[in-house]
Amino acid sequence: MRDGIEEGPEEQASEPRRPRLVYPFEAVPETGSGQAVEVAPGVLWLRQPLGGSLGFINVWAIADGDGWAVVDTGFHTSETSQAWRAAFAQALGGRPVTRVIATHLHPDHVGLAGWITRRFDVRLWMTRLEYFQCRMLAADTGREAPEDGVRFFRAAGWDEEEIENYRTRFGGFGKMIYPLPDSYRRMTDGEVFAIDGHDWRVVTGQGHSPDHACLWCEELGVLISGDQVLPRISSNVSVFPTEPDADPLTDWLASLARIKATVPDTVLVLPAHNDPFRGLHARIDGLISGHERALARLAGKLAEPRRAIDTFGSLFARPIGSDLLSMATGEALAHLNCLIGRGLAVRETDGEGVNWYRALP
Numbered sequence: 001m002r003d004g005i006e007e008g009p010e011e012q013a014s015e016p017r018r019p020r021l022v023y024p025f026e027a028v029p030e031t032g033s034g035q036a037v038e039v040a041p042g043v044l045w046l047r048q049p050l051g052g053s054l055g056f057i058n059v060w061a062i063a064d065g066d067g068w069a070v071v072d073t074g075f076h077t078s079e080t081s082q083a084w085r086a087a088f089a090q091a092l093g094g095r096p097v098t099r100v101i102a103t104h105l106h107p108d109h110v111g112l113a114g115w116i117t118r119r120f121d122v123r124l125w126m127t128r129l130e131y132f133q134c135r136m137l138a139a140d141t142g143r144e145a146p147e148d149g150v151r152f153f154r155a156a157g158w159d160e161e162e163i164e165n166y167r168t169r170f171g172g173f174g175k176m177i178y179p180l181p182d183s184y185r186r187m188t189d190g191e192v193f194a195i196d197g198h199d200w201r202v203v204t205g206q207g208h209s210p211d212h213a214c215l216w217c218e219e220l221g222v223l224i225s226g227d228q229v230l231p232r233i234s235s236n237v238s239v240f241p242t243e244p245d246a247d248p249l250t251d252w253l254a255s256l257a258r259i260k261a262t263v264p265d266t267v268l269v270l271p272a273h274n275d276p277f278r279g280l281h282a283r284i285d286g287l288i289s290g291h292e293r294a295l296a297r298l299a300g301k302l303a304e305p306r307r308a309i310d311t312f313g314s315l316f317a318r319p320i321g322s323d324l325l326s327m328a329t330g331e332a333l334a335h336l337n338c339l340i341g342r343g344l345a346v347r348e349t350d351g352e353g354v355n356w357y358r359a360l361p
Helices: 078-089 113-120 128-138 147-155 160-169 248-262 280-300 308-315 325-341
Strands: 037-040 043-051 055-064 067-071 097-101 123-127 185-187 192-195 198-205 212-217 222-226 268-271 345-349 355-359
Touching: 037 268, 043 078, 055 192, 055 268, 097 113, 113 123, 123 128, 123 212, 147 160, 198 248, 212 248, 248 280, 248 325, 280 308, 280 325, 308 325, 308 355, 325 345, 325 355
Parallel strands: 067 097, 097 123, 123 185, 222 268
Antiparallel strands: 037 043, 043 055, 055 067, 192 198, 198 212, 212 222, 345 355
């Protein structure tokens, strides 16, 4: 029951002391051009079109014997598939794709995975939770919006017009992805596998998606971070109607701390959005402290009971319109559920089924 784009609304004053990161590449690949920039021996950086405020997604090609392992794909659109055709002929030099690795289930990452795996008759690699949840969400295509979802958003404070918009938009996830292959190769946390003689370790994270896979190659000194660590924006961390009592923000913060403890600060980070950078540990510290400040700010606003939609001003730097309402609601609920889990707030439901949140002493 989600929309599929992952970066949330800009947080209010989330990082007033943003650490100084290093961006080592002056040249960047032109979006959708079929051209690439080599960022490490045998590792190519390409950009595929997304549209919207983000504009592009970074995808990666890793030399793999006589071909290329591809990491992430972009949306299922004619524009993106045409960009891949150009990349196959130009950046990849006509050599085949040997495997497709998807960091996680969101359509800008897995949207064309089914198309590329079928084109080259190769395996899709994903973590189990990401693969099966992606197929579950795609199966919602064409369904009517479930009453559980209606109750969820009504409890958050949505009005009837906003509920009707949810009903209209429900089931759009599957339209953004080419059908996944019916089998896949499972990746697991801590697993090490070889690509062209180099060992790559899977480092998973939770909160942004169920079991997001980062890929770390110690020998090459690179970390493909997907959406788990982004240099200039904070990934959306949301509660969804399928699990209304979830605490994904606690999962997210724990995942960031675990990645910092596992992966050295010296790596070149290859994120899905913005540019490759150095300064992994400083960026993780900034993301964690930004969310902690948001939690403290939110707790301070709960002296009087508030609905989820009443908390946006405490969390986000700009007004929330209809285009961001679902995402902002999910992220607000993630912060509220985290406060509940820490024993700092309580949720009470009124006679209309609306949830109200207030701080505990």
